[in-house]
Amino acid sequence: MRQSPVRRAAWLLPLSATLALVCALAAFGATTRSSAAPTLVVDNSFTIKTSDPQRAFDPSASIIDRAIYDTLFTYNKDDLANPVPLLVQSWKATNGAKRFTFQLKTNVHFANGAPLTSADVVFSLNRLINIKGNPAFLLAGIKVSAHGKYTVVMTSKTPATQLTAILANPSTGIVNSKLVKAHGGTAAANASTADTAEQFLNTPASIGAGSGPYTLKAYSTTSQISLAPNAKYWGTKKPGFGTVVVRNMIAPTQLINVQRGSHEIAIDLSADQAQTLNGNAKVHVSLQPSTWVFWLFTNNDPTVSAITSNKQFQTAVRYALDYKSILSVAGPGAIQAPGMIPSMFLGSLPQKDAIKQNVTKAKAALAASGVASQPVTLEYPSDLTINGVPFTTMAQKVQANLQSVGFNVQLSGSPTSNWLTKYRNGQMAFGLSLWGPDYPDPADYLAFTPGQLVGLRAGWPKGSDAAIEKLAAKALVTTAPAARKSIYQQIQLQLNERGPFFPLMQPTQVFVATSDLKNAVYNAEYDVDVTQVSPK
Amino acid sequence: MSELALPRRAPRFHWLKASRRQPLAVIGATIALTWIVIAVFAPLIAPYGSLAQTFTPAQSPSLHHLFGTDELGRDVLSRVIYGSRVSIPIALLLVALASSIGCVVGAIAGYFRGLVDGALMRAVDLFFAFPPIILAMVVAAVLGRGLQNAALAIVVVAWPSYARVVRGLVLSVGDSEFVQSARLMGTPARRALFRDVLPNVAGPVIVLATLDLANAILLLSGLSFLGLGAQPPQAEWGSMVADGTQYFQWWWMGTFPGLAIFTVVLAFNFLGDSLRDVLDPRTAWRSSEEQA
Numbered sequence: 114m115r116q117s118p119v120r121r122a123a124w125l126l127p128l129s130a131t132l133a134l135v136c137a138l139a140a141f142g143a144t145t146r147s148s149a150a151p152t153l154v155v156d157n158s159f160t161i162k163t164s165d166p167q168r169a170f171d172p173s174a175s176i177i178d179r180a181i182y183d184t185l186f187t188y189n190k191d192d193l194a195n196p197v198p199l200l201v202q203s204w205k206a207t208n209g210a211k212r213f214t215f216q217l218k219t220n221v222h223f224a225n226g227a228p229l230t231s232a233d234v235v236f237s238l239n240r241l242i243n244i245k246g247n248p249a250f251l252l253a254g255i256k257v258s259a260h261g262k263y264t265v266v267m268t269s270k271t272p273a274t275q276l277t278a279i280l281a282n283p284s285t286g287i288v289n290s291k292l293v294k295a296h297g298g299t300a301a302a303n304a305s306t307a308d309t310a311e312q313f314l315n316t317p318a319s320i321g322a323g324s325g326p327y328t329l330k331a332y333s334t335t336s337q338i339s340l341a342p343n344a345k346y347w348g349t350k351k352p353g354f355g356t357v358v359v360r361n362m363i364a365p366t367q368l369i370n371v372q373r374g375s376h377e378i379a380i381d382l383s384a385d386q387a388q389t390l391n392g393n394a395k396v397h398v399s400l401q402p403s404t405w406v407f408w409l410f411t412n413n414d415p416t417v418s419a420i421t422s423n424k425q426f427q428t429a430v431r432y433a434l435d436y437k438s439i440l441s442v443a444g445p446g447a448i449q450a451p452g453m454i455p456s457m458f459l460g461s462l463p464q465k466d467a468i469k470q471n472v473t474k475a476k477a478a479l480a481a482s483g484v485a486s487q488p489v490t491l492e493y494p495s496d497l498t499i500n501g502v503p504f505t506t507m508a509q510k511v512q513a514n515l516q517s518v519g520f521n522v523q524l525s526g527s528p529t530s531n532w533l534t535k536y537r538n539g540q541m542a543f544g545l546s547l548w549g550p551d552y553p554d555p556a557d558y559l560a561f562t563p564g565q566l567v568g569l570r571a572g573w574p575k576g577s578d579a580a581i582e583k584l585a586a587k588a589l590v591t592t593a594p595a596a597r598k599s600i601y602q603q604i605q606l607q608l609n610e611r612g613p614f615f616p617l618m619q620p621t622q623v624f625v626a627t628s629d630l631k632n633a634v635y636n637a638e639y640d641v642d643v644t645q646v647s648p649k
Numbered sequence: 650m651s652e653l654a655l656p657r658r659a660p661r662f663h664w665l666k667a668s669r670r671q672p673l674a675v676i677g678a679t680i681a682l683t684w685i686v687i688a689v690f691a692p693l694i695a696p697y698g699s700l701a702q703t704f705t706p707a708q709s710p711s712l713h714h715l716f717g718t719d720e721l722g723r724d725v726l727s728r729v730i731y732g733s734r735v736s737i738p739i740a741l742l743l744v745a746l747a748s749s750i751g752c753v754v755g756a757i758a759g760y761f762r763g764l765v766d767g768a769l770m771r772a773v774d775l776f777f778a779f780p781p782i783i784l785a786m787v788v789a790a791v792l793g794r795g796l797q798n799a800a801l802a803i804v805v806v807a808w809p810s811y812a813r814v815v816r817g818l819v820l821s822v823g824d825s826e827f828v829q830s831a832r833l834m835g836t837p838a839r840r841a842l843f844r845d846v847l848p849n850v851a852g853p854v855i856v857l858a859t860l861d862l863a864n865a866i867l868l869l870s871g872l873s874f875l876g877l878g879a880q881p882p883q884a885e886w887g888s889m890v891a892d893g894t895q896y897f898q899w900w901w902m903g904t905f906p907g908l909a910i911f912t913v914v915l916a917f918n919f920l921g922d923s924l925r926d927v928l929d930p931r932t933a934w935r936s937s938e939e940q941a
Contacts, residue, residue: 365897385707389898441706442720495876503895506720509882513702513721524881527794 150342150355151376151648153630155641158381158498159361160529161334165314166286167240170247172549172640173338175283176359179639180340181323182286185215185234186277190645191634193553196277200229200287200324202263210272210592217263223289224328224343225321231259236290236300238267243304247537248284250566251551271589278552281638288314289322326352326644336361340643353647364501367625371396376648377627380640383501384444384621396625397633402457403500403622404637406450407507407547409434409491409615414572418542420489422572424611425482431468431615433475433518434511439617442510443502446621452605453548453558453616459594460555460601468609468616475518486521492535493545495526500620507617508545539570550637555601559585561614562604571613581607671926677919684913688733697724699731699884707899717901719892721882725901728884729909735885737913739800740865747804747865748858751811756842756850758812759819770816776809785868789877796885799878803868807861814857818850825849852928860921863914870910886910 161173166182169175179187186196198204204215221229238257242249255276256268267276279285288298296319297309313319320328324347327340337360342352354376362370367379368386372393390398411421411430420426436449451467454460493508505526512522522543527535535541548567551557560566562585564575575582581604588600608614624641626633632645687694697703704722708714716725758769776784788802822828823846831841872878873887881888886906893903 363895365895368897385896386898438702441722498895505881505892506895509721510702512882513700525794526876526880 150353152356152358153354153643153646153648154370154374154377155357155359155643156362156367156370156377156379156381157359157640158363158367159334160497161338162530162533163311163315163334164329164332164338165311166284166288167237167244167248168246168311170284170551173359173361175639176641176643177329177338177340178283178286179325180327180357180643181325181329182283182288183221183229183324184281184283184285184287186281188281188636188638188642190632190642191636193278193637196281199281200234204277206276210274210276211269213267213273213276214260215265215267217265219263221324221347222345223292223321223324224345225289225292226345227289227291227321229287229289229324230262231265232262233287233290234265235259236293237287238285239300240288240293240298240304240308241284243300243302244308245305247566248282248551250560251279251282251284272592274592275552275554275556278554282552283639284551287324289324292319292321326350327357330356350644352644354643357643364498371625371627375627375629378630378633378641378646379625380635381498381501382623382625384446384623386501387621387623387625388445390625395628397628399624399635400446401622401624401635402446402448402455403620404455404457404553405499405547405549405622406453406455406619407499407502407545407617408450408453409511409617410541410544410546410567410571411613411615412539412542412544412572413577413613414539417540417572418489420482420484420487421542421613423482423484425478426484427611427613429475429478429482429518429520430515431475431609432471432478433515433520434468434615434617435470435514435517436468436617437470438514439507439510442506443500443618443620448619450616450619452602452609453561453614454555454601454605455550455619458550458553458555460558460598460605462602462605466602466606466609472518479519486519488521488523489543490523490525491543491545492525492527492532492541494529494532497529499547500622502620504545511545511617536570539572541570553637555597556588558601559588559604561608561612567614573613578607578611581612671923673919674923674927677916677921677923680912680916681920684733684737684916687730688737691730691734695724695727695730697727699723699728700882701727707896707902709899710901716905717899719889719902720896720899725889725905728889729886729905731884732886732889732906732909733913735796735879735883736866736869736910739796739869740862743800743803743807743865743869744858744861747807747861748811748854750804751808751813752815752847752850752854754808755812755815755817756819756847759816760823760842760846762820762823766816769812773809773812776805777813781806781864782868782871785872786875786877789872794877794880796873796879796883799869799872802872802877803865806868807865810861811854811857814853815847815850818853819846822846822849856921856925856928859917859924863917863921866910866914866917 157173159173160171162171163169164174164177166178169178183200185201187199189197200217200221202216202218206213223229235257238252242252254269258266260266293310296313299308314322315332317329326343326346328343330341331339337358340357364381368382371377371379387398390396411427412418413422415422440447449467451462451464491508493504495505497504508524512524515522536544562568562581563573563577584600584604591597591600622635624635629649631647631649636642702721702723704718706718706720706722708718710717714724719725754769758766785802785806788805789799792798828845831845869878870887873885874891879885879888886909889906890903896902
């Protein structure tokens with residue numbers, strides 16, 4: 114029995130209709146997708162222990178916390194010389210820069226709609242001080258009080274000319290005091306033991322804790338951290354992206370990703386890797402001196418190591434290093450660090466003052482130390498790459514330098530978190546480390562003087578070097594730029610002469626962004642301020 | 650009384666004839682022997698020292714540096730050659746150690762049976778419950794980074810498979826007449842185990858050990874790749890591949906040590922497969938049939 118042509122064609126009708134419907138839905142879906150806010154991807158070699166702003170003090174945390182928590186001041190793009198008000202409407206400094214009065218903006222509210230007032234500022238900054246975490250030193254000696262709902266007063270015993278720069282640091286991000294208190298937060302004097310809000314702040318449940326343009330969506334310190342737009346953001350410039358993803362990627366993978374991605378930023382490429390992008394119109398590459406400084410330290414505490422605390426040993430290390438060959442591991446653009454203060458900051462040393470290798474002097478000092486060929490272990494974070502320079506490579510270069518002069522150096526790499534714990538506890542005898550500025554002011558580098566944060570980590574307590582400590586005290590109260598420059602340079606020259614620190618180099622800062630991004634520039638304080646980046 | 654015992658030896662094989670029938674064995678043995686010779690004579694063969702940072706960094710392969718130079722100006726060829734001195738001897742040692750431990754445990758379990766067998770095999774099951782690389786990583790991480798600890802981790806991972814295989818073989822051999830005879834004659838257990846039982850299970854153990862050489866090299870390289878094995882600046886293939894991943898733009902840094910791992914693992918796999926064919930009576934019989 115044969116079917117008529119009409120009957121045969123009849124079954125095609127519903128099929129055609131279904132196909133048409135599917136095509137229409139697909140087209141609609143495509144339209145919907147293209148009109149949605151895009152995703153910004155930031156590839157970064159992670160160094161993050163927490164996103165709790167008052168505890169966090171690592172580069173990756175700065176990217177995240179800048180987006181979630183507003184600070185009193187911030188920076189416009191990459192202009193670090195001039196902090197600009199963010200939460201502050203107006204401010205004034207009186208009593209020789211010892212008293213600061215800040216008038217807060219009255220229209221600011223957190224992501225849950227609660228208004229941001231002076232009580233939140235006082236709570237956040239006192240929490241920072243009393244948790245006594247790594248960033249607590251930022252506000253050392255500062256007293257914070259509220260004078261009315263939107264007025265905050267800060268006083269200091271010594272002039273605090275760097276205060277506005279400090280208040281742009283993400284660790285001074287303002288949290289919602291009511292919400293954080295409700296989740297175990299406290300700003301009381303015993304906050305270091307009583308505050309239990311860290312875990313809450315590391316979860317997406319903390320959505321109302323900040324007033325920034327983004328909120329925490331997903332959090333992992335090993336893979337990636339995602340941010341979602343703050344639907345109730347108070348500012349005039351709304352978040353530019355539907356999602357911001359900060360991913361933990363090694364530099365070579367960053368290089369591949371940024372070439373094939375869209376709305377993507379790579380932070381940790383080396384100068385050598387950046388050269389492979391020459392002529393690629395899809396990406397914009399910028400090279401600038403990095404504010405990071407790689408340095409070695411020898412623990413000055415004899416109970417930690419009788420070898421590294423030996424002054425002759427320290428002198429031998431200082432003159433044994435072949436600083437020029439060390440630069441080769443960073444590729445073009447890297448410069449020797451003449452002192453701990455990077456070249457672009459007030460008080461940095463000129464290149465002519467940089468230590469030069471002197472093998473004769475090094476050998477003589479090593480012989481005088483009596484250490485002979487006793488083994489000493491150089492510890493470094495084996496999984497960390499900064500500006501495309503892996504610590505593992507750097508450590509091997511340093512080892513080869515020292516061995517060629519007669520040292521017996523063993524290498525010991527460990528995960529960054531393990532390395533940081535030992536380093537911060539002051540139990541590391543010989544370490545390869547780095548320092549990035551907490552705020553763009555030379556006062557930040559007083560941490561390397563005896564009794565201060567880094568000094569203590571290198572077994573250099575207060576009273577270890579009266580001359581350097583006297584200069585450091587003078588630096589704190591000097592406000593004239595020329596005088597400050599001179600003092601900071603003297604401090605570094607003396608550190609280079611007899612301190613337990615050995616500045617090695619400033620690598621090249623490479624910043625690569627796809628060409629479809631606006632305002633994607635490197636910012637030494639935040640690495641990248643994702644709140645200012647938007648799609649073109 | 651010994652005339653009562655049945656023949657203890659496994660059947661003899663004509664190695665040369667068997668090799669002709671097994672071209673993969675010849676290829677595997679040639680590559681493996683080449684690598685062993687390279688490892689033994691590394692200081693004479695390598696053009697430069699493995700640690701000498703004396704050349705321009707990141708040079709691509711050339712006549713002066715056949716495998717190029719790495720990020721610190723070290724000759725990659727020399728480091729690959731010296732790397733064989735780490736991977737191959739350690740793998741041989743590890744497999745010898747793991748097979749010894751596994752054979753003893755398996756033989757005791759199979760010979761004594763009962764409660765001893767149950768207890769030992771449950772312990773073996775515990776080790777089998779974890780994927781080998783994960784177990785090796787856990788052991789290496791607990792003991793701390795370094796080649797010695799990584800080697801120990803591999804032994805921990807490797808011995809249970811020998812124990813299980815040997816136990817099975819001993820169970821079957823234990824039922825054979827010559828072992829029963831030895832028992833009846835009052836031969837001490839230790840003597841019976843080592844003189845009568847173990848020699849008769851040597852064939853499969855040798856096959857397993859040869860295949861395990863490849864696994865040991867892979868595991869050792871894997872642990873070093875993850876930073877748990879050899880530490881810088883030691884030239885070790887796995888850690889060299891890991892260094893190479895930091896510098897994808899300099900492809901030669903990771904490719905050549907990777908090829909070294911590939912060739913040596915392939916060689917031991919060829920060798921192991923062929924040995925199995927030769928020593929296994931079932932496959933040997935099949936081969937003879939095919940030849941006929």
